[in-house]
Amino acid sequence: MNKNDRRHRQAVLSGQEYLLHLGKSLLFYFPVKQVSEILDDYQEYFLAETEHGDMPENAPHCETPKDVLKALLNENPQAKNYFYKWSAIWGIALLLSVFFLFHSGQGMLIATVLMPLSVFGFIHGWSRIRLDADFPVKTTVSKKVLFVQCMVPVLVFLLEAEMQFFIKSAENLPLYIGNLPIGPFIDLEYAFFELLFFLLMIWMGKRMVTLSVQYMPGIIHAMGAMLFCMDTRKCLHSMDISFGSTERIFMLSLIFYGFGLALALLFRLALKYARIRYTRTRQTLIQ
Amino acid sequence: MDAQIKKGILEMCILHLIAMESPYGYDIIQKMHSYFPEVTESTFYAILRRLYKEGAATTFEGTVSKGPARKYYQITEQGKERLKKLKSDWEYLRNAIDDMGIL
Numbered sequence: 001m002n003k004n005d006r007r008h009r010q011a012v013l014s015g016q017e018y019l020l021h022l023g024k025s026l027l028f029y030f031p032v033k034q035v036s037e038i039l040d041d042y043q044e045y046f047l048a049e050t051e052h053g054d055m056p057e058n059a060p061h062c063e064t065p066k067d068v069l070k071a072l073l074n075e076n077p078q079a080k081n082y083f084y085k086w087s088a089i090w091g092i093a094l095l096l097s098v099f100f101l102f103h104s105g106q107g108m109l110i111a112t113v114l115m116p117l118s119v120f121g122f123i124h125g126w127s128r129i130r131l132d133a134d135f136p137v138k139t140t141v142s143k144k145v146l147f148v149q150c151m152v153p154v155l156v157f158l159l160e161a162e163m164q165f166f167i168k169s170a171e172n173l174p175l176y177i178g179n180l181p182i183g184p185f186i187d188l189e190y191a192f193f194e195l196l197f198f199l200l201m202i203w204m205g206k207r208m209v210t211l212s213v214q215y216m217p218g219i220i221h222a223m224g225a226m227l228f229c230m231d232t233r234k235c236l237h238s239m240d241i242s243f244g245s246t247e248r249i250f251m252l253s254l255i256f257y258g259f260g261l262a263l264a265l266l267f268r269l270a271l272k273y274a275r276i277r278y279t280r281t282r283q284t285l286i287q
Numbered sequence: 288m289d290a291q292i293k294k295g296i297l298e299m300c301i302l303h304l305i306a307m308e309s310p311y312g313y314d315i316i317q318k319m320h321s322y323f324p325e326v327t328e329s330t331f332y333a334i335l336r337r338l339y340k341e342g343a344a345t346t347f348e349g350t351v352s353k354g355p356a357r358k359y360y361q362i363t364e365q366g367k368e369r370l371k372k373l374k375s376d377w378e379y380l381r382n383a384i385d386d387m388g389i390l
Contacts, residue, residue: 044357071327
């Protein structure tokens with residue numbers, strides 16, 4: 001690829017990115033069909049600019065997506081109602097899922113399903129799949145993220161193995177680790193991992209909002225791991241570890257993680273097939 | 288320029304362009320830009336979409352050699368009526384302003 005080709009490709013890709021960013025912000029206010037029509041107009045505009053040689057090297061010759069959204073909202077003030085209606089529906093679902101999260105047992109399982117679904121709904125996930133397929137920019141999950149994802153089950157199983165070891169050797173455990181009694185030490189360790197998985201969830205969430213819905217399974221996966229830590233801590237609080245315990249109680253926490261992982265894999269499959277379904281037949285800028 | 292006045296004028300101009308020939312979106316934007324440089328393409332596209340939605344204009348897809356499909360606009364009977372009405376409104380306003388000696 002020579003220098004001119006590379007420059008041209010950069011300009012073309014920035015056009016795609018522009019459309020993707022514009023599309024994402026429009027989805028909060030307009031139905032996906034209308035968003036597609038608007039983006040088609042802009043795509044045609046960019047293609048015509050490229051043909052006429054008016055396309056600058058690094059950015060499409062156009063207003064910013066924010067300005068376009070502002071102009072469209074001025075033209076269609078009723079679009080704000082669409083935003084409020086869907087935000088309210090998914091906002092309530094999100095609040096409910098937070099409520100269930102702090103209820104042990106089945107409540108936490110309901111939260112595992114409801115929370116990702118409501119977040120997915122809140123960002124208009126199903127419409128975003130179609131948009132991602134139509135304007136494919138960075139729609140695959142990066143290797144770095146996949147590596148972090150692979151580390152999650154390793155950490156979960158190490159923690160579980162550690163807990164099983166503590167239960168089996170409860171009578172031989174030292175009472176203190178450094179100056180800290182063993183109970184709070186383990187509690188702190190689990191709190192640390194809970195925070196770590198929570199931060200991972202936020203990181204994936206940011207990627208999902210700014211890049212692609214393909215990061216959604218990653219959020220569910222991290223959430224499953226976080227619930228595992230939360231539940232284990234609850235078990236620890238409700239018993240004295242020095243008197244030993246049954247393995248079954250801690251295995252229940254592992255079920256939370258397994259449930260999250262299974263849900264994440266299901267989501268990954270659903271997203272894969274949804275993308276194939278929505279692959280655009282109309283010519284895109286990348287071609 | 289007042290937003291309401293501008294809206295009416297832009298709509299009339301776009302309808303006129305579509306009535307004269309059957310241009311595609313980019314052509315319309317470029318021509319309109321040369322007369323109204325301060326108006327952004329999102330405003331022009333919004334008007335075009337509204338005209339289409341209200342049945343004043345229709346579209347068809349065409350291609351140029353080896354190029355991608357383009358959306359061409361065509362005026363409808365309803366659009367012609369609307370253009371006629373807009374023109375007569377504008378004529379009436381212009382006469383009234385001339386008679387009053389404002390400009």
